[in-house]
Amino acid sequence: MGENKNLIKSDGETVPHQQPLSLSEELRRENFGLQHHAPEDFLRSQWQSGLTSRWFLGYRWLLGIFFGTGVISCLAKYHHNGRWFIYLTDWGFLLCGITSVSGAILVTIHHWNPQRMVRNNWQIKAYWVGYWINLIFANVIALVYWTCIYPQDRDPSNPAYFTDLYNIWTHALPPIFFTVDHLIVAQPTRLLHFVYPLAFGWLYTGFTFIYYVMGGLDLKGRRYIYNVLNYSKPREALFTIGAISALSVVVSTLHYGVYRLKTFLARKLGKLQ
Numbered sequence: 001m002g003e004n005k006n007l008i009k010s011d012g013e014t015v016p017h018q019q020p021l022s023l024s025e026e027l028r029r030e031n032f033g034l035q036h037h038a039p040e041d042f043l044r045s046q047w048q049s050g051l052t053s054r055w056f057l058g059y060r061w062l063l064g065i066f067f068g069t070g071v072i073s074c075l076a077k078y079h080h081n082g083r084w085f086i087y088l089t090d091w092g093f094l095l096c097g098i099t100s101v102s103g104a105i106l107v108t109i110h111h112w113n114p115q116r117m118v119r120n121n122w123q124i125k126a127y128w129v130g131y132w133i134n135l136i137f138a139n140v141i142a143l144v145y146w147t148c149i150y151p152q153d154r155d156p157s158n159p160a161y162f163t164d165l166y167n168i169w170t171h172a173l174p175p176i177f178f179t180v181d182h183l184i185v186a187q188p189t190r191l192l193h194f195v196y197p198l199a200f201g202w203l204y205t206g207f208t209f210i211y212y213v214m215g216g217l218d219l220k221g222r223r224y225i226y227n228v229l230n231y232s233k234p235r236e237a238l239f240t241i242g243a244i245s246a247l248s249v250v251v252s253t254l255h256y257g258v259y260r261l262k263t264f265l266a267r268k269l270g271k272l273q
Helices: 039-043 054-077 080-086 088-113 114-119 122-153 164-171 173-184 193-215 234-268
Strands: 007-010 014-017
Touching: 039 080, 039 088, 039 122, 054 088, 054 164, 054 173, 080 088, 080 193, 088 114, 088 122, 088 164, 088 173, 122 164, 122 173, 122 193, 164 173, 173 234
Parallel strands: none
Antiparallel strands: 007 014
16 A cells, blocks of 8 residues: 555546545435545544554544443443333444444554455445444434433433433533544545435334334333324324434534535645545
8 A cells, every 4th residue: 555545636636535525526326325445544543644543543442442331331220121222312322332442443453454454345334334323313312312301301210310420421422522533533424424324313213113013111101212202193203203304414414514624624734645
């Protein structure tokens, strides 16, 4: 993997391979997919100089340990005979742990054997999907929780109550930490990748509907998991599904803007490879 691999030709001019696509290019159908010509970008920081970095490796493991520990301890404390898994917050927090730990493992493999990791392109693609869903839903969950659920959620007698530590760990820190991480990593962002968090949201919606039809109960013994997803009130439930879907698309688009800001700054600082 020589230095000239980091450069591509465009209209006869040499430009950085990390140069963002134009808007017309972003909207091409193939960009719903997961193609990227430099898979090593997913395994390095935008701001490092070499192919590998001990600092980035250490950072990746700190993030992985932080959220991996959070998921394990939260699940142990609030398992509730398996009902931990019925809440969107917990789906999102579990994804935080999976994404951060898998990112640390992939960067570790790349650090010691760069050629091996780059060849395993399917692993990079799977990580790309998981990373983007995690980033978007960390923000969506936080926005919905702090605006719609938190005001009624602070009664310690509530069986779904989280202590302040876990409330911050699950609802406040993920959007902050992963937005900062989005500014650190070198991987690209595609405008059309809003379809992945959208699909994740619909997957959760399908689960809640099946849970409702099969007579599943929440921790308070109710036939629904969230007041706003009570399928005995289909109009309200459909409104919620539509609103969350729209919010996930908006947040995805905003984070595409964060990516463009990052690459703009990297270009100015000479860090666009």
